[in-house]
Amino acid sequence: MTTTPAPMADRPRTVVIVMFDEVQSLDVTGPLEVLTAAGRAARPDPGYRVLTASLDGRPVRSSSGLVLTPHADLRALPRLDRDRPDVPALDLLLVSGGSGGRAPGADLVAWVRKLAPRARRVASVCTGAFLLAEAGLLAGRAATTHWAHCAEFARRFPEVELRPDALFVRDGNVLTSGGVTAGVDLTLALVAEDLGREVALTVARHLLVDLRRPGGQAPFGTGPAPGRSQPATHAGPLAELRQWIDEHPVADLSVAALAKRVSLSERQLTRAFQAEAGVPPGRYVDEARLRAACRLLEETSDGVESVARRSGYGSAEAMRRAFARSVGIPPSEYRRRF
Amino acid sequence: MTTTPAPMADRPRTVVIVMFDEVQSLDVTGPLEVLTAAGRAARPDPGYRVLTASLDGRPVRSSSGLVLTPHADLRALPRLDRDRPDVPALDLLLVSGGSGGRAPGADLVAWVRKLAPRARRVASVCTGAFLLAEAGLLAGRAATTHWAHCAEFARRFPEVELRPDALFVRDGNVLTSGGVTAGVDLTLALVAEDLGREVALTVARHLLVDLRRPGGQAPFGTGPAPGRSQPATHAGPLAELRQWIDEHPVADLSVAALAKRVSLSERQLTRAFQAEAGVPPGRYVDEARLRAACRLLEETSDGVESVARRSGYGSAEAMRRAFARSVGIPPSEYRRRF
Structure with missing residues (x-):
C-alpha cells in the first residue's frame, strides 16, 4: 500500500x-x-x-x-x-x-x-x-x-x-x-x-x-438515518401501510403479508406502492429496517444481536450484510461514530 | 444515550x-x-x-x-x-x-x-x-x-x-x-x-x-506511530541496543536478555536505560512493538494475526490489548483510518 x-x-x-x-x-x-x-x-x-x-x-x-x-x-x-x-x-x-x-x-x-x-x-x-x-x-x-x-x-x-x-x-x-x-x-x-x-x-x-x-x-447522509430516507409525510392511499411498516420492523413484512393487510393482490400492491413511494415494497421494508437499526444503535446501548432482532433482521449477520451494502461501515462502527 | x-x-x-x-x-x-x-x-x-x-x-x-x-x-x-x-x-x-x-x-x-x-x-x-x-x-x-x-x-x-x-x-x-x-x-x-x-x-x-x-x-499523535515516539536520533552508550530493539521486535526483549546482550546486570541496564532514553527498557520495548505494528498495519495488507506475530506480540489478542491501552482504537480500525 x-x-x-x-x-x-x-x-x-x-x-x-x-x-x-x-x-x-x-x-x-x-x-x-x-x-x-x-x-x-x-x-x-x-x-x-x-x-x-x-x-x-x-x-x-x-x-x-x-x-x-x-x-x-x-x-x-x-x-x-x-x-x-x-x-x-x-x-x-x-x-x-x-x-x-x-x-x-x-x-x-x-x-x-x-x-x-x-x-x-x-x-x-x-x-x-x-x-x-x-x-x-x-x-x-x-x-x-x-x-x-x-x-x-x-x-x-x-x-x-x-x-x-x-x-x-x-x-x-x-x-x-x-x-x-x-x-x-x-x-x-x-x-x-x-x-x-x-x-x-x-x-x-x-x-x-x-x-x-x-x-x-x-x-x-445517503444512508438510512432516521428521519431522512423516510418520507417526511406519508400521503396517499398506502400512507397508513407505510407508517405501519415503519413502526413494526419485526412483523412479517413480505409482499404477500403486506398485500393481504390492505386487501390487494401482490401485483396490485407492488404497482401501487412503487407509484406512491417511488420504490417497491421490498426495498421500502429494507430501508425501514435499516432506519430502525440505526436509531437503536444511536439511542440505546443494546447489543448488536438485540438491535438486529428488534429491527426485524433474522440475525446480527443479516444486519451486518445490510449495513455493508447500504451504509458502508459495520453496525459497531456506526454506533461509535454517532 | x-x-x-x-x-x-x-x-x-x-x-x-x-x-x-x-x-x-x-x-x-x-x-x-x-x-x-x-x-x-x-x-x-x-x-x-x-x-x-x-x-x-x-x-x-x-x-x-x-x-x-x-x-x-x-x-x-x-x-x-x-x-x-x-x-x-x-x-x-x-x-x-x-x-x-x-x-x-x-x-x-x-x-x-x-x-x-x-x-x-x-x-x-x-x-x-x-x-x-x-x-x-x-x-x-x-x-x-x-x-x-x-x-x-x-x-x-x-x-x-x-x-x-x-x-x-x-x-x-x-x-x-x-x-x-x-x-x-x-x-x-x-x-x-x-x-x-x-x-x-x-x-x-x-x-x-x-x-x-x-x-x-x-x-x-500521542500514540505510537512510526517515527514519532521513537527518538529521532539514537545517541548515548545504549544507542546501538535501542536501534537493535527497534529492528528486532520479535526477539526476546526481556530485561534479562537485553542486559546480557550489553554485558550489564539487569539493575545496571535498567538504570542506564532510564537515564538515557527517559523510560525503562520494558516500556521502550512496548513502544517499539507498537510502532512496528502500526507500520505494518499502515504499509501492508497482512492479517492482524500476522502483524501481531511480526511485531513481537504473542498473539493477536495481546496486540489488541496493547492497542486498547495505548492507541484507544483496535488495530482493525487503526488500519482503516490510516
Whole structure:
C-alpha cells in the first residue's frame, strides 16, 4: 500500500481556490490548510503555492458571515507564469462550495470555464460541483456533491454520472468531493499522489483527520438515518401501510403479508406502492429496517444481536450484510461514530 | 444515550471566537460552521450569534496566508448586552489556536483574562490552550492542547493537569480541545448540551464529521506511530541496543536478555536505560512493538494475526490489548483510518 512520491518539483505547484459570496468557509480552509501543512511536511520539496481567488479580487462574505480576503483576482490568473509555457499555469483549480456555489453568477461560471483548460487538474468541494457542472466541465463524467443536494444536482445536470455515496470521485483530471469536510479527504488524496503517502499521513495527523475515511458519504447522509430516507409525510392511499411498516420492523413484512393487510393482490400492491413511494415494497421494508437499526444503535446501548432482532433482521449477520451494502461501515462502527 | 435539550433560549447565545495573526484558519472556521449550522438546525430556537473578534478589530493574517476580517473588536465586547445584567454577556468565549496562540502578545492575554469572567463558558481550540494558560485560566485544571505541543505546554505550564490523549477536556466551565479539527468535536459537544443530541447529529451529518470520534488524539499523535515516539536520533552508550530493539521486535526483549546482550546486570541496564532514553527498557520495548505494528498495519495488507506475530506480540489478542491501552482504537480500525 506504500505509494511512491512523484519526483521533487522544481518550484511550488500553483493551486487556486475559487471563492465567492456565500461560500462555505470550511470548503476553503480545509483544502488550504491541508496544502499548506503538506508544503511544510514535504521540505525540501517546494510544495504548493496556494492562492485563494475571487472574481474581482474583492473580499467575499462566507455563509457564516466571516469575511475572507482572497490573495488574487480570478481575472488576473491567466497572466500567471506566462514565462513558462512548458508547464500548466495551474496545478490545481479548486472550486469551493456553499450556497453561493449552487447558484453562481454567469461571470464566475465563465471564468472557471476559461481557466479550467489551463489547469493540470480541476476539482470541487461540496456544492462547488454545481459550478463545475454549470461550466460544462462534468458532462459525461462521474462526479459527486454534498449528499443533501444530490437530488437537485441529478435533476439539473442529468448529463453527469452522479455518485451520491462517494467522499470524492476522480474522473480523469477532474475531481469532485462530497459535503464540506470531504474536501479535506480529496485534498489529502492529491497530496499523497504528489508528495507521497508519508507526507499525507503527517498532514492528516497534524490536522487530526483520518487519512482514509471508511463508508464514504453514506454514513452521514445517503444512508438510512432516521428521519431522512423516510418520507417526511406519508400521503396517499398506502400512507397508513407505510407508517405501519415503519413502526413494526419485526412483523412479517413480505409482499404477500403486506398485500393481504390492505386487501390487494401482490401485483396490485407492488404497482401501487412503487407509484406512491417511488420504490417497491421490498426495498421500502429494507430501508425501514435499516432506519430502525440505526436509531437503536444511536439511542440505546443494546447489543448488536438485540438491535438486529428488534429491527426485524433474522440475525446480527443479516444486519451486518445490510449495513455493508447500504451504509458502508459495520453496525459497531456506526454506533461509535454517532 | 438520548440527551434532553436545554429549554429554548429567548435570544441567540453570543459566542466570541478570538483570532490573531498566525491563527490556524480551521481553528476558527470549524467551530464557526458548527455553530452556524446548529442555529439553522435548531429553529425556532434562536441558536447562536457568533462573532469573530481580534484585538483591534482589524483583519488577521492566518498562518496559511488567508486574511480573515473579524466581526468585532475584542475591546468593544464588554459593552455587549449591558442592558441585560441578568444574563452573562457571553455564552462562550472561544480562543483559536495556531502559532500565534503559542506566543500571544501581552495585550491579547490581558483581554482574554478580562473577558473570561463575563463568559458562561471559556474554551480553546488546539494551541489556543497556551493563551488560556497564559491568562491564568487553566491553573489547577485539567486541559489539553495539540498533541505535537504537549511537551512544550507541560514545561511552560506545570500548574495545568495536561491530558495529551484527549480530543477535548471539560473542567467546570473551561473546555480545551486538541489539535485543529478537535475544535469541531468540542463545539459539537457544546451544541448537544445546548440544543440536544438530534441537532448536534444533524450538524455532524451536514459537515460530514463524526459526532463522536473514538480514540481521542492518541491515534493521530500521542500514540505510537512510526517515527514519532521513537527518538529521532539514537545517541548515548545504549544507542546501538535501542536501534537493535527497534529492528528486532520479535526477539526476546526481556530485561534479562537485553542486559546480557550489553554485558550489564539487569539493575545496571535498567538504570542506564532510564537515564538515557527517559523510560525503562520494558516500556521502550512496548513502544517499539507498537510502532512496528502500526507500520505494518499502515504499509501492508497482512492479517492482524500476522502483524501481531511480526511485531513481537504473542498473539493477536495481546496486540489488541496493547492497542486498547495505548492507541484507544483496535488495530482493525487503526488500519482503516490510516
